[in-house]
Amino acid sequence: MRSALVTAVMAFILYLILTVGTGDILFWSSAEIVAGILLSIVAGIFGRKLLFKNEDYRMLNPKRWIYFIAYLCPFLVAMARANIDVAYRVITGRINPGIVKISPGLKTDLGITMLANSITLTPGTLSVEINEKTNDLYIHWINVKHKEPNIEEVCNGFPKWIRRIAE
Amino acid sequence: MIGTLETGYGVWSALYWLLGLVVLFIIVYFIYSLGGKTVKASGDKGKPFLSGNEMEKEKIHVKASNIYWGFTEALKSYYTPLKGGHTGNINDYVSWFVVVLAIVLILAGGL
Amino acid sequence: MMSKIVRTITNILYSSILIFGFYIIMHGHLTPGGGFQGGAVVASGIALVLIAYGYDTVKSWMKKSNLSVLESIGALGFIGIAFLGIGTTFFYNFLANSGGLFGDPTVIGINPGNLDTSGVLPLMNWAVGLKVLAGLGSVVLLMAYGIRKGDEE
Amino acid sequence: MIDNLPFIACAILVILGLYTLTFKRNLIKIVIGLNLVESGVNLFLITLGYKSNAVAPIYTMAAKEEMVLPTPQALTLTSIVIGLATTALILSFTILIYKHYKTIDASKVRRLRE
Amino acid sequence: MMIDTIIYIFLGIGVFFNGLGSFGLIRFPDVYTRLHAATKCTTFGSIFTSLGVIVYGFYHWHVDSASYGVLAIHAFIALLALVITNPTGAHAIARAAHRSGVYPKRAVVDKLREGDLSD
Amino acid sequence: MINEHLPALIIGIPLLAAFATPLISKINDKLRNIFVIGILGATLCLVISLAFNVFNNGIFVYVMGAKSPGLTLPSGYKMPVRIILEVDGMSIFMAIITSIVSLLGAIYSWAFMHKETGKDKYYTLLLILAAGMFGMxxxxxxxxxxVFLEITSIAACGLVGFRINRGESSEAAFKTMVMYTLGALFVLFAIGILYGEYDALNIATLASRIRYTMLDKIALGLLVTGLAMKAGAVPMHMWVPDAYAEAPAPITMILVANSQASLYGLFRVCFTLYGLTISTYTLGWIIIILGVLSMFIGVTMALIQKKIKRLMAYHAISQTGYMLLGVGVGLAVLSDANALNTYGLKAMEGGIFHIMNHAMYKGLLFLTAGAVIYATGKRNLNELGGLAHKMKFTAIFFIIGAAAIAGLPPFNGFASKLIIYESVYKFNPMLSVIAMLVSILTLASFVKVFQSAFLGPEIIEVKKEPKSMIFAMLCLSVIIIAFGLFPDIVVDKIVAPAANALVNSMQYIAAILGGA
Amino acid sequence: MRKYVLLAALLIVSGFMLLSAVDMHPFGSPDREDMDKYFINNAQEEVSANNVVTSIVFDYRGFDTLGEATVLFTAVVGVSLIFRRLIK
Amino acid sequence: MMETFFIVAVFLLIFMIFGVIRIILGPTTPDRVVGLDTINTLVIAAMIILGAAYNEVIYIDVAIVYALLSFVGTLYIAKYLEGGL
Amino acid sequence: MTNFGKVISVIEEIIQILILLIIIATAIMAVSFKDLLAAVISLAATSLLLSLEFYILQAPDVAIAEAGIGAALTTAIFILAIKGTVRREEL
Structure with missing residues (x-):
């Protein structure tokens, strides 16, 4: 029940973003808002088993969202560096690849997912496989420096940020 | 008149034909009834005869593939390519469609 | 069952796909889209959940028979709306410009448009959308079921 | 000549599909061929309705007055959904054929002949 | 004109990285390195091209009409969807490739093959 | 009130019932059967009342979604923009066949399908198939x-593949589906060409605009080939025996009507769409050649068949040839008024009458074959024998059907074949001789079936045939005998208006465009 | 033999297809557009929808859409017929 | 401004050819999927760019649909390669 | 101004030609691959680019339908069918 409601509210926000600029109640027309409420309730009922499957509402805390926005800055910088790095490798063709294992020690699904996607988008690393129980990530690294790397080398201190955001 | 169909050359009436058929049937029955009534089809007379041996029921019945055997044998040179054409292969079905399409397009296009 | 990352992303995307599909159906008479497109989007969402969680999990959440009932209801709704117009003609748009539900006249010319217009079109969009999402969703589910049946026997 | 390039592309797609249907023996390949023919026909319909320097026939926030012809788009919409329906049904039959025959080679799937 | 320059720069960066990614797709030796090029560079490039559109939309929202704002918002949502789905798709492909028996070429180390991952 | 909406109701009510059938099946099986039969019976009544309307008042036009059901062209526009249903003599003739056949098929299915699973889907598809044919x-x-062509294709293929425990059934459904879809796609391509040239989709409007350019010729070729394929003309007939033999018997009967609906489409295209602007001599000869090939190859292939339903399927091809021949002769002489009046129209009447007769007796024969398979569980003629001892009714019905298809008087097949022979003889004597030869061969092959299946000693176990099956067969037999005894009434009241409707395409166009 | 006849037929068909493509009106400028002009000019007034395509799909040619929905329904029923259980 | 967007779109299309080449060459199936994924991304970028070029707001919806749904196809192929399903 | 419009129309033509070429190339690949999975991938690429072509031909309605149905659902159905049968063409 609660999960359905929360899902419905999130769906409603998305609907409002999609239909911005349709009327004069702030940005929306009244028909739009009524339709949006009805539709998001339906979406909440059908989507309740997925979005908050574990009844885990810690992402509703606004503090975490502020952290998330703050996290984007180092992330984008790292991403730019990654791309320049890959560009260098595309042009010169100098690669030294391998698959390494790291244990970031994140507990929640969302945290590990965020980390994996961040890793995929940043410096020469690509998450290949995940251990479902221990949340260990197996990472394809385009330029292997050590065979047993520590976490800092691979993921630029993302786990710290993500621990603050998602756990 | 009801039941009369004009065909262009002449007319056809099923009722008259039926009437004729009935008359014919009566005549035939009349001739049939003139014959002797003593002969009955019971006993050994009714059985098929093959060198005096008793036959199994299945053997008496003429199988469907044996009927018109002579006909198909005589027209073998016609039937062999015809059977060969019906391959049951979906590619051939489509191929025939394409060939007919090509012919019809040529004929209709040259109209 | 795919990896945890894919499943988490599916959780996030599923409700977005759902509301986006509903948005496309709802705005069929204003923006590109409509019943078919929105229904196909939602059905793709069902296909996404199916691939991420596997057939058995999805089967425990939603029943195929429910989907087929939904499909019948959608089809009946569509043809029912068509029959409702039979006071004048089959498929007559009896709600347009009438002032009732969805009955506002639209402004002629280029304008953003109002949701509350165009008569039976939104209703038909919804009927078709329900039908298509249930139909395509059950096609995918049924085929996933059909290729499994060989393993059991 | 270059003006009618999209039409020629449609014709090529149709011909490719026909080629697949006649020469490829795999049943799923045959379905792919059907899909190609259908794509060609859809593209043909849409191309028929195109007008240069025009916008889509939707009045919401359109930039120009001139609009492309709307009827072919409605027809194509119908045609696409029909194509999906046929594809789904025909592929289901393919799965069933494989269960019974243990092959999807058209030259072996022919218990029905003569 | 300032805003135009920014848009040009964004578009230029986007095209450059997209091209680089596509080029890397041809140049790299195996699936995983190609995925590096394909996901990272094209995502990055697409972010910048879309950013160009978003800046364009927001600027003209301010100057011209409200519909440009909607353009920017919708482009942003498309971008968001792209950023969420692309790395996940890359991960799925990489995992599938490894499970289907395609191992990295010239690999220094392959912990996944050595490791005892039971799933 | 209801009279105005008849065509829309005839298509709409079976569709509505089809959508409701899965829901009703959840309640009760018996209720569903009664519901389906009732709906089809109601449709038959509606068709008959529409038929009276059409025969008395001429062409019936119904505009979908307009402000009034009658014809309303938009002001200032001399063309229709909405979808128009246009019912003339030929359409209503085909609709009568369709409604009779589908009603009897549903009645027959009650007992025939009793033991099967998935009956709710079966009845749904049956209703959709009927509605699709009405739409066409x-x-x-x-x-x-x-669109309706595709509906009938998909529904028919779903039904052909009904027996999923037989691999052959799926194979037949696959092949049929590929052919149907391909034909329909080429029809769509032709429609695209026509639309691109004339910016219209209405048949009457297109017919009045066609200038007969190269593109029109290509479109004509595509349409003729696609529709002739679906009607089952040789050499594109190979799917026919597969599909007819593997479908359940009542469905086979409806499939015959379905093929004839495509035949109707072919005639509509040739006569109405292109008949005005061109000399149709070549087109007529194309159709005649297709017809003669179908007749001859169909019957000779039928002679050597061993499976009972496959044999009958080849006969269906052969009989389709008669229709193509009769109507093709009419088409070939369409522009020659003298020849048309002396024998062309008569040949067309024969061909069209044969459509109805064929649906009836071929339906009866397929139903008897279904009864044989139901009673014995065997399809191969070599394994059958002596059925007449137990299945007396089926044997009698089979004799009636076989006599009718072979053209023995006084059954209906003779009446239509007689018209075809005599009028075609004036056109070209050779064709008539071939037609008679084919008729003799037909009789020969049915003698074979009767001898091997029904005569001889009892060699296999036989179940009794249920009442509903007998009832359906009895209805068809009564129709066959009635048509055979009073062919003139049928020809004058139903067939002649149909033939006239095909020939007078001006009338069809004028009903929409007003005068023209 | 079969292959060559078939290739010839395919070539003829493709020739006619290409001919139709070349013969068609020039890309981007349809010959006549009276029916479509009617839709574009009157759809907003009659149906009061801004999207002309939707107003054609559901109003002017609604019957086609009914047919299309039926096709989809039929296909789904067909697929569920194929994958049904044989024993109750 | 508009012609810039168009030129960018042309570049994106040229890059798509690389993806197609990868689909043709790709020694293994995962390589081909990577090519498809690249084309997907480029098509979405091209759609956004072209939407801006035509000044048509409503066209961007297509790009959103595509971004959400191209993922589904990729996942199906990946799942097949994994051997599950 | 006219010069400006001319440039844009030339660029549009280039876009058209490129897309059509890629469509035909992917279609040929879909026909010629022996590996059915690769053929399905090519078919997905074809329908993807077909959708872009619809988009450029100013048919966003059809483009959405083709995107949803062609890219996601058709691929899914084909993959399910290949899973239910065999992957290589010769078998």
């Missing part, structure tokens, strides 16, 4: 025709 026959719009 009534519509006056090319794209709408294509």
């Amino acid at each position: 026959e009534f519509t006056g719009d090319m794209f709408n025709f294509f």
Whole structure:
């Protein structure tokens, strides 16, 4: 029940973003808002088993969202560096690849997912496989420096940020 | 008149034909009834005869593939390519469609 | 069952796909889209959940028979709306410009448009959308079921 | 000549599909061929309705007055959904054929002949 | 004109990285390195091209009409969807490739093959 | 009130019932059967009342979604923009066949399908198939025709593959589906060409605009080939025996009507769409050649068949040839008024009458074959024998059907074949001789079936045939005998208006465009 | 033999297809557009929808859409017929 | 401004050819999927760019649909390669 | 101004030609691959680019339908069918 409601509210926000600029109640027309409420309730009922499957509402805390926005800055910088790095490798063709294992020690699904996607988008690393129980990530690294790397080398201190955001 | 169909050359009436058929049937029955009534089809007379041996029921019945055997044998040179054409292969079905399409397009296009 | 990352992303995307599909159906008479497109989007969402969680999990959440009932209801709704117009003609748009539900006249010319217009079109969009999402969703589910049946026997 | 390039592309797609249907023996390949023919026909319909320097026939926030012809788009919409329906049904039959025959080679799937 | 320059720069960066990614797709030796090029560079490039559109939309929202704002918002949502789905798709492909028996070429180390991952 | 909406109701009510059938099946099986039969019976009544309407008042036009059901062209526009249903003599003729056949098929299915699973889906598809055929026959719009063509294709293929425990059934459904879809796609391509040239989809409007350019010729070729394929003309007939033999018997009967609906489409295209602007001599000869090939190859292939339903399927091809021949002769002489009046129209009447007769007796024969398979569980003629001892009714019905298809008087097949022989003889004597030869061969092959299946000693176990099956067969037999005894009434009241409707395409166009 | 006849037929068909493509009106400028002009000019007034395509799909040619929905329904019923259980 | 967007779109299309080449060459199936994924991304970028070029707001919806749904196809192929399903 | 419009129309033509070429190339690949999975991938690429072509031909309605149905659902159905049968063409 609660999960359905929360899902419905999130769906409603998305609907409002999609239909911005349709009327004069702030940005929306009244028909739009009524339709949006009805539709998001339906979406909440059908989507309740997925979005908050574990009844885990810690992402509703606004503090975490502020952290998330703050996290984007180092992330984008790292991403730019990654791309320049890959560009260098595309042009010169100098690669030294391998698959390494790291244990970031994140507990929640969302945290590990965020980390994996961040890793995929940043410096020469690509998450290949995940251990479902221990949340260990197996990472394809385009330029292997050590065979047993520590976490800092691979993921630029993302786990710290993500621990603050998602756990 | 009801039941009369004009065909262009002449007319056809099923009722008259039926009437004729009935008359014919009566005549035939009349001739049939003139014959002797003593002969009955019971006993050994009714059985098929093959060198005096008793036959199994299945053997008496003429199988469907044996009927018109002579006909198909005589027209073998016609039937062999015809059977060969019906391959049951979906590619051939489509191929025939394409060939007919090509012919019809040529004929209709040259109209 | 795919990896945890894919499943988490599916959780996030599923409700977005759902509301986006509903948005496309709802705005069929204003923006590109409509019943078919929105229904196909939602059905793709069902296909996404199916691939991420596997057939058995999805089967425990939603029943195929429910989907087929939904499909019948959608089809009946569509043809029912068509029959409702039979006071004048089959498929007559009896709600347009009438002032009732969805009955506002639209402004002629280029304008953003109002949701509350165009008569039976939104209703038909919804009927078709329900039908298509249930139909395509059950096609995918049924085929996933059909290729499994060989393993059991 | 270059003006009618999209039409020629449609014709090529149709011909490719026909080629697949006649020469490829795999049943799923045959379905792919059907899909190609259908794509060609859809593209043909849409191309028929195109007008240069025009916008889509939707009045919401359109930039120009001139609009492309709307009827072919409605027809194509119908045609696409029909194509999906046929594809789904025909592929289901393919799965069933494989269960019974243990092959999807058209030259072996022919218990029905003569 | 300032805003135009920014848009040009964004578009230029986007095209450059997209091209680089596509080029890397041809140049790299195996699936995983190609995925590096394909996901990272094209995502990055697409972010910048879309950013160009978003800046364009927001600027003209301010100057011209409200519909440009909607353009920017919708482009942003498309971008968001792209950023969420692309790395996940890359991960799925990489995992599938490894499970289907395609191992990295010239690999220094392959912990996944050595490791005892039971799933 | 209800009279105005008849065509829409005839298509709409079976569709509505089809959508409701899965829901009703959840309640009760018996209720569903009664519901389906009731709906089809109601449709038959509606068709008959529409038929009276059409025969008395001429062409019936119904505009979908307009402000009034009658014809309303938009002011200032001399063309229709909405979908128009246009019912003339030919359409209603086909609709009568369709409704009779589908009603009897549903009645027959009650007992025949009793032991099967998935009956709710079976009945749904049956209703959709019937509605699709009505749509094909009534519509006056090319794209709408294509949509209904696809509906019938998909529903028919789903039903052909009904017996999923037999691999052959799936194979037949696959092949049929590929052919149907391909034909329909080419029809769609032709519609696209026509639309691109004339910016219209209405048949009447297109017919009045066609200038007969190269593109029109290509479109004509595509349409003729696609529709002739679906009607089962040789050499594109190979799917026919597969599909007819593997479908359940009542479905086979409806499939015959379905093929004839495509035949109707072919005639509509040739006569109405292109008949005005061109000399149809070559087109007529194309159709005649297709017909003669179908007749001859169909019957000779039938002679050597061993499976009972496959044999009958080849006969269906052969009989389709008669229709193509009769109507093709009419088409070939369409522009020659003298020849048309002396024998062309008569040949067309024969061909069209044969459509109805064929649906009836071929339906009866397939139903008897279904009864044989139901009673014995065997399809191969070599394994059958002596059925007449137990299945007396079926044997009698089979004799009636066989006599009718072979053209023995006084059954209905003779009446239509007689007309075809005599009028075709004036056109070209050779064709008539071939037709008679084919008739003799037909008789020969049915003698074979009767001898091997029904005569001889009892060699296999036989179940009794249920009442509903006997009832359906009895209805068809009564129709066959009635048509055979009073062919003139049928020809004058139903067939002649149909033939006239095909020939007078001006009338069809004028009903929409007003005068023209 | 079969292959060559078939290739010839395919070539003829493709020739006619290409001919139709070349013969068609020039890309981007349809010959006549009276029916479509009617839709574009009157759809907003009659149906009061801004999207002309939707107003054609559901109003002017609604019957086609009914047919299309039926096709989809039929296909779904067909697929569920194929994958049904044989024993109750 | 508009012609810039168009030129960018042309570049994106040229890059798509690389993806197609990868689909043709790709020694293994995962390589081909990577090519498809690249084309997907480029098509979405091209759609956004072209939407801006035509000044048509409503066209961007297509790009959103595509971004959400191209993922589904990729996942199906990946799942097949994994051997599950 | 006219010069400006001319440039844009030339660029549009280039876009058209490129897309059509890629469509035909992917279609040929879909026909010629022996590996059915690769053929399905090519078919997905074809329908993807077909959708872009619809988009450029100013048919966003059809483009959405083709995107949803062609890219996601058709691929899914084909993959399910290949899973239910065999992957290589010769078998």
